[in-house]
Amino acid sequence: MPIYQAPLRDYQFILSELLNVYQQTDLRGFDELDADLTDAILQGVADFTTDIMLPLNASGDLEGCKLVDGKVITPSGFKQAYKQYVEDGWATLTCDPEFGGQGLPEVIGTFATEMKTATNMAFAMYPGLTHGAYSAIHVHGSDALKQKYLAKLVSGEWTGTMNLTESHAGTDLALLRTKAVPAGDELFAISGEKIFISSGDHDLAENIIHLVLARLPDAPEGVKGISLFAVPKFLVNADGSLGEANTLSATGLEHKMGIHGNSTCVMHFDGAIGELVGAAHQGLKAMFTMMNQARLGVGIQGLGVSDIAYQNALVYAKDRIQGRALSGVKQPEKAADSLLVHGDIRRMLLSQKSFNEGTRALMGQQALWLDQVERHADPEKAKQANALAALFTPIVKGFVTDQGFKACVDAQQVYGGHGYINEWGMEQYVRDIRIAMIYEGTNGVQALDLVGRKLLSDKGAALTVWSGMVKQLIQENASNEAMKPYIAGLMDAAGDLEKATGFIVQSASKNPDLIGAASMPYMQLFGITALAWMWTRVAATSLAALEAGTEEAEFYQAKLNTAKFFMSYWGSQTRSLRKQIESSSADIVDFAEADF
Amino acid sequence: MPIYQAPLRDYQFILSELLNVYQQTDLRGFDELDADLTDAILQGVADFTTDIMLPLNASGDLEGCKLVDGKVITPSGFKQAYKQYVEDGWATLTCDPEFGGQGLPEVIGTFATEMKTATNMAFAMYPGLTHGAYSAIHVHGSDALKQKYLAKLVSGEWTGTMNLTESHAGTDLALLRTKAVPAGDELFAISGEKIFISSGDHDLAENIIHLVLARLPDAPEGVKGISLFAVPKFLVNADGSLGEANTLSATGLEHKMGIHGNSTCVMHFDGAIGELVGAAHQGLKAMFTMMNQARLGVGIQGLGVSDIAYQNALVYAKDRIQGRALSGVKQPEKAADSLLVHGDIRRMLLSQKSFNEGTRALMGQQALWLDQVERHADPEKAKQANALAALFTPIVKGFVTDQGFKACVDAQQVYGGHGYINEWGMEQYVRDIRIAMIYEGTNGVQALDLVGRKLLSDKGAALTVWSGMVKQLIQENASNEAMKPYIAGLMDAAGDLEKATGFIVQSASKNPDLIGAASMPYMQLFGITALAWMWTRVAATSLAALEAGTEEAEFYQAKLNTAKFFMSYWGSQTRSLRKQIESSSADIVDFAEADF
Structure with a gap:
């Protein structure tokens, strides 16, 4: 089984020395941070991810999710692990204390996400999507909606999804056809089919809050006529208890190249009851306000998976003996030298290592900018941080997942034939991380965002x-x-x-x-x-x-x-x-x- | 299902106009070639591969091979397709007429291989490995060995394998442990375990001839003590009929990233009876004399899979509408423009196209050099062609499979999310072609061969x-x-x-x-x-x-x-x-x- 050493020393270096986060006193809440607290939290995440999530990564890939009688069953062990994840409070780190969160900054949450993704990307996507739904409601939802959903999303007792894509409309959301019809009492009946819905259904939580893009009857054409709705799997009673099942279901599970442990669903909405998140026809804006954060999350996947792939390739290169150094025998006591004497093996490993460590520092910087947006005492500084974060968003998503994928391919290559069979786990990293170049806006879309929107x-x-x-x-x-x-x-x-x-x-x-x-x-x-x-x-x-x-x-x-x-x-x-x-x-x- | 248009016009262009193969009268046998004959043969291969092999590619991947009671069962349809492959004579194209072959040059065989690989790489590997075994025996075997095996290998009634790798010894064959003990009558008893044996066992043919690297008792250490043996699955009687089963078996099937339709076996030899191919302790030399040809074969995989991936990505880019061109609406009659208006989609497709077509021309050149080695009337010219083919071997294997893999990743990217699910077939191309960067000498080994051996x-x-x-x-x-x-x-x-x-x-x-x-x-x-x-x-x-x-x-x-x-x-x-x-x-x- 692949090993994982959480890069805790590197986190300390970035937080304390490179970014000086403990001196950022003009950021609201940063005065409560200190190295001991941060170390303890990150150590806790390191233990949980290494002990609980890592052992389920290969088995989750092999077993995959199953759709039985309209319900998705996650791989063995996922349910128990998720229960512990919620009980330990790992879902709450960066959430609003008003709803039970710990109010920690992104710069801590980002590194927690790295460890989760590195050890089990498919599993990490369940809380990852939940956090997206939390943010959308937190920023755009009415008070009633917040009271209804946020505490349960913060704790992780309920999970969330993002329902954007339809089979004919991926990048181009103007083509969306899903409909929302007013059903009285500020409720709407949502009908349509969505595809590629990560964590669309599963057995980890008792309720799932779907955030769904749809068109109201009077909606203008194109992207200016899209609204965002919160549509629960089970309706929620006034006292917060669960009511009857909503008229929605997962009608299919996609057969994918990787992330088999995450349920990628075809979702069918048949007049399902939902509520508006934000204003009518402003759905795209509501989705996009957390885009910088969501895309940083995908970029982190590129880093996390690349790093665990590197760590294992390095161990393999040190252990495996094969051939002799060109400059002469280096380990005469062995029948051959280790792979690490060979120039091209070193080239691949150094390429990965220098990419990973540099990227980790960049991710810290990006997360700090996002924290400045939310927390800086000086609105001008917050505005500038927002512009910088927006500029770098396509970089941390597009560039990092492109190069993170290549790094995984290189790590697999270090293993030779053993990299191609699933026994060593390397081929899974390549299959899993491949999706990060595609979802949350393909990397081509990221590049276009950079030159077409951010640059100019x-x-x-x-x-x-x-x-x-x-x-x-x-x-x-x-x-x-x-x-x-x-x-x-x-x-x-x-x-x-x-x-x-x-x-x-x-x-x-x-x-x-x-x-x-x-x-x-x-x-x-x-x-x-x-x-x-x-x-x-x-x-x-x-x-x-x-x-x-x-x-x-x-x-x-x-x-x-x-x-x-x-x-x-x-x-x-x-x-x-x-x-x-x-x-x-x-x-x-x-x-x-x-x-x- | 993916489409395939065999690049027949490009073959004509390369053969007739670029390489002038019909004017190469100083190459033995080339005087019998003409455009009509060549076109007819390539058209025949195009029909067989498109009609018979292509429809089995996705199903073969999904179903995979199974090991039941020590015997490998190939995916549904493979057996029938292989029977027809043999009956139609496609196995015989470039083989020696003395043993039933058609004696066609490599420059034709190479393009036939491209079509086979493009339509069904896993299936194409069964005859591919057979051809390698044929060549080894044809070049190095005794007359008795040739009489015993070649006609059946040429027809494809029997298939062949290459048994090199052991679990601790991939690139570094000096570490091999499999033993061969004299057993009288110029027979040897082979014992040991080999891994990653492509086509190691299957139900396509009644006999399988394993070419096995092993050490004789008096063998010097290292690569100078390795001998090559022909070890049949079933012993062959003097009259050519099949005798009892040899003491060898497939004890495991590797679970791989791709090429699921090809059986990658763990082979166990337990005193299995075999005969020397070539001289004792000269096994590596015997394996390596056909290295230029074998590595061209792997390079062709890089081209073939890259080309079918490109063809389908192009169709998708033309059909799929999404967004509008930056310079303004191009298809006002549609709700959006086709993907092909977008610069980055064009960049990816052109990168693939220019790589594929340039590489196809280079593959033709390399095959022609190999033909010159075998057939040139002037020994000096043959020698020079051999040096050029040797120089270019790491290029056609290493460079082409590296870039062919990247091209497949780009083709997959054109599909967005649809590229990640197996329904469209693109993710299979990425998984399948990944092995070509590893086997027959990793691409790192190719690069080292280029600078360390060929260049200097x-x-x-x-x-x-x-x-x-x-x-x-x-x-x-x-x-x-x-x-x-x-x-x-x-x-x-x-x-x-x-x-x-x-x-x-x-x-x-x-x-x-x-x-x-x-x-x-x-x-x-x-x-x-x-x-x-x-x-x-x-x-x-x-x-x-x-x-x-x-x-x-x-x-x-x-x-x-x-x-x-x-x-x-x-x-x-x-x-x-x-x-x-x-x-x-x-x-x-x-x-x-x-x-x-």
């Missing part, structure tokens, strides 16, 4: 702010000889990004299709530059710790060496990405349909 | 010959204005490859571990340059056809447009690959084990 909106204000932060970092370290390799790498990447941005801006006025063609390499270029920025900050922090005479010199030296590798290996890619954007975009747009 | 052997003679061919092509077209974009792209790539080669050569003398670290980006750089070379030749051929006033102007114009895209998109990558080699190799080698 508000005259590129967010990018200007972030570029200023990059330049300031470069300036601050310009005279520090020890920082030279990192600064040089960051400047290289940022230079390519700046030129590519120029191309995008020019293209937007010439032919907007060009920016679509350029969007994916641009997102990858942006992502690498963002990680180069994080690694430069990591290097600066690590050098400072070493200069201060830390007792953990190995930890910081390893960070510096990994940062150096990131710059020389990942940093090499930015030039070609820029070149690709500049030279191939027109060819992509001009290619005649008949020539495909 | 014989003072780089093969590379020098090929570089000369590239330079000649550039020179020949230097004054042709219409060829400029292609020539510029080829020169760019070749320049990066030359500099990277210089780095490798220098590194070899400094620290051999460096070339291991540089090997994978070098293989990718080499592969892109090889495709740029093929696309330049395709462009020259297409321009000539257009100048000659062809009636199929659309076909040739599409080739030119695709060539242009290849240069601007794929060609952009070579600079960074070179940079990566130069700047990160030392970091990879120097990274301390403790810092991982």
Whole structure:
């Protein structure tokens, strides 16, 4: 069975040293945080995920979910594990204390999510979707709706779903057909079919609150006519007890490449009773206000699964003997050297490691921005944080899941033939994480969001702010000889990004299709530059710790060496990405349909 | 169900116009080839694969193989389909006429294999492995062995396997433990356990001839003590009839990520009777003489599966409506535009298309070199072809399966959520083709073979010959204005490859571990340059056809447009690959084990 070592030391480093979260006193609630509390919480999550969730990952994949008599049965052990998850209070971490939550910031919740996803992505999706439903009602629901649903969603006793997709309408929600008809008393009767509904039905909780996008009778066409409804599996009585079953059901389970332990349902609504969440025709807005958070959650999946895949590939590479180093025998006492002597094995592992650690730091930064949006005492700072988080959302979702998938493929490759059979667990990681590139907006949609919306909106204000932060970092370290390799790498990447941005801006006025063609390499270029920025900050922090005479010199030296590798290996890619954007975009747009 | 259009027009183009196979009169047997014969054969394979093999691909994946009472049962329909495959004579195409084969060249056989692999990779592996066993016995077996086995292997009535891997020994065959003990009459008793044995047992044929690597009692240690044995499932009587069952069996079936329709067995040999193939202790040599051919076969899988994935993704992109073009509505009569208007969808499809068509041309070239090795009237030319085929073997296996896998992932991405469920067939392509990056030598081993063996052997003679061919092509077209974009792209790539080669050569003398670290980006750089070379030749051929006033102007114009895209998109990558080699190799080698 795969092992998992929760990266607790890395969390401490990011929280305490890199992001200084214990000094963020102008963020509401941060004054209650300290390292002891944070360590205890993250240690608790580490124990729960490693002891309870990890052992159910392979068996959950093998057994999968079953649809029996219209009800979904989750894999053996899931029900008991979920019960404990609720009892231990892990569902409540970042929720509003008014409804029973612990009010912890995203920057803690994000790392808790990483551990959950790493150990059992399919299982982690049940509380993950619940949190989305919680947020939608928390932000947009009426007081009555909040009173009705939030406490149970916070505790995890009830779970939630997001019902967006229909078979003909995925990305393009304007095409939605599900209908909502007023049924008196501010109730609505919802009818239609939704597909790809994660956690759509299951046996983990006594009720499921479905958030459903549908059209009211008087709705304008397109996305401006979509409303959001809360539609419970069982109707809820005035006293909070469960009433009769609503007229909705899971009519099918999708047969998927991976995440077999999560129930991906076809949901049929047959006049099911629901209530509006937010205003009529404003459903898309209600869904999208938590988009930054939801997409960070998917990005975290890319990191979590990539990290556990790396951890196991590293163990395998150290244990497995095969061949000899090109430079001569390294382990004469053995019949062969370990895989780790081989350059290409090292290349793959270092690529994963430097991606994972850099991404973890970036995820912390993104979560902190989201916390600033909600908690900053200065509204201007909150607004700026919101713009930065919006800018980086396609990066943490699209770039991170693309590269996280590749990292899992590399980790599988380290195992050779053993990576292809399910016994070692590596092929499951590749199958599971593949979905993260697709759901919550395909990565192509993320790239388009980056170039079409985030980059060009508000005259590129967010990018200007972030570029200023990059330049300031470069300036601050310009005279520090020890920082030279990192600064040089960051400047290289940022230079390519700046030129590519120029191309995008020019293209937007010439032919907007060009920016679509350029969007994916641009997102990858942006992502690498963002990680180069994080690694430069990591290097600066690590050098400072070493200069201060830390007792953990190995930890910081390893960070510096990994940062150096990131710059020389990942940093090499930015030039070609820029070149690709500049030279191939027109060819992509001009290619005649008949020539495909 | 996925569709398949056999690329027959592309085969004609490559055979007749690009490679001029009908004018290769100094190749034994090529004088009997003509376009009518070739077209008829390839059309026959196209019909068989599309009508018989394709419908069994998804069901074979879903049902998989079963091990019941020590016997493997293949998925429903496989047995009947295989019977027809044998009866129609498709097994015999490239085999020796002396044993019932049709004596067709590899350049035809390779394209037949592409269609088989595209339509049903798991099924195609049964005859694929048989052909490997046929070749080993044909080249190295005694006359008695040939008489005993070849006719039945050629017809396909019996099938074959390759038994190399043991659980502790994959790449490093020096660690093998399976034993062979003389048992009189030039017979040997083989004992040991082999894993990952494709087609190890099944119900398609009445006998299976296992080629097994094992050690004789007096064998020297390491790879110089390995011998190859032919070990039948059923012993064969002097009159050719089947005798008693040999003491061997499939004791397990691997549970794999994909190729579920092919039986991947754990094989147990318990004093099973076998005969030497080739000389004692020369088993590895016997296995490796057909390595160029076997690895081309795996590369063809990368192409075949990538092509059917592309074909279906293109159909989907044209049919599926979702969103509107950035430059404005393109299909006002519909509720949304087709996916094909979106730049990133086009980018993915063009990346696949230009890879597939360029690779198909390269596969034809490689097959023609293999034909020259066997058939060229001039031994010097045969020798040179052998060196070129050996140089390109890691490219056609390693580069092509790496990129073919990525192409399948892109094709899956075009489908959005529908790509993740098995209903549409795309996720199966990703799972199936993943093995091609691992078996027949992992792609890391291919990269090492390229830099460690092929590049530096014989003072780089093969590379020098090929570089000369590239330079000649550039020179020949230097004054042709219409060829400029292609020539510029080829020169760019070749320049990066030359500099990277210089780095490798220098590194070899400094620290051999460096070339291991540089090997994978070098293989990718080499592969892109090889495709740029093929696309330049395709462009020259297409321009000539257009100048000659062809009636199929659309076909040739599409080739030119695709060539242009290849240069601007794929060609952009070579600079960074070179940079990566130069700047990160030392970091990879120097990274301390403790810092991982």
